[in-house]
Amino acid sequence: MPVPKALVDATHKRPRGRPRKTLDARDDGNRRQALLAAAAQLFRRKGFSATTTRDIAAAAGMQSGSPFYHFKSKDALLYAVMEEGMHTALERQRSVALVPGHAGKEPALQLQELVYSHFEVLLGPGNDFVPVMLYEWRSLQPRQRKSMATLVATYESLWMPVLSALHASGQLRAPVGLSRLLILGALNWSVQWFDEKKSASVQDLTDAAMALFLRDC
Numbered sequence: 001m002p003v004p005k006a007l008v009d010a011t012h013k014r015p016r017g018r019p020r021k022t023l024d025a026r027d028d029g030n031r032r033q034a035l036l037a038a039a040a041q042l043f044r045r046k047g048f049s050a051t052t053t054r055d056i057a058a059a060a061g062m063q064s065g066s067p068f069y070h071f072k073s074k075d076a077l078l079y080a081v082m083e084e085g086m087h088t089a090l091e092r093q094r095s096v097a098l099v100p101g102h103a104g105k106e107p108a109l110q111l112q113e114l115v116y117s118h119f120e121v122l123l124g125p126g127n128d129f130v131p132v133m134l135y136e137w138r139s140l141q142p143r144q145r146k147s148m149a150t151l152v153a154t155y156e157s158l159w160m161p162v163l164s165a166l167h168a169s170g171q172l173r174a175p176v177g178l179s180r181l182l183i184l185g186a187l188n189w190s191v192q193w194f195d196e197k198k199s200a201s202v203q204d205l206t207d208a209a210m211a212l213f214l215r216d217c
Contacts, residue, residue: 032053032070036080037071039081047152053074079144084129085121086155092117122188123191159184163179
């Protein structure tokens with residue numbers, strides 16, 4: 001029995017399955033990342049207040065209204081930059097602190113690996129994200145600040161077992177809680193003065209930090 005032409009036409013007009021994504025839709029992830037990278041660089045160089053969404057769009061090679069397709073506001077973009085930086089930092093530190101065999105190493109060597117990884121997060125390639133958090137913390141909305149504080153606390157908690165072991169061995173003489181604050185504060189300040197063209201290498205910085213923080217290092 002022949003199929004009615006109307007039914008054939010209707011079948012052709014309604015392709016099965018999900019509609020294909022447009023080129024722009026397929027590229028959403030890449031465009032979002034481009035915006036985050038451009039925003040991080042500009043927020044760090046010019047400051048959050050002095051940077052406009054037009055600046056960010058231009059740096060990412062997009063039209064001036066494009067950022068609002070991905071982020072509701074410049075505040076939301078700032079938070080996304082910081083969140084991206086902290087998730088990257090957490091991933092890096094977990095890859096060090098939780099790797100099989102790390103806990104079996106001497107505590108001083110464990111700390112050295114954490115310090116080196118932290119310097120890489122701050123000073124390595126594409127290093128604008130976490131410094132923006134350090135510079136622009138007060139620009140966050142209260143709810144954003146609370147959420148970011150949770151990520152920071154999770155990151156800092158990875159240091160506590162190592163610092164506790166060092167304190168128990170006598171290599172770290174200051175109280176563990178204060179040591180964590182002072183050590184991370186000193187490391188974080190390096191973003192203010194480090195110049196890869198003039199300063200020492202990340203390994204040199206790590207060696208100097210270890211000699212400063214611990215006895216017999």
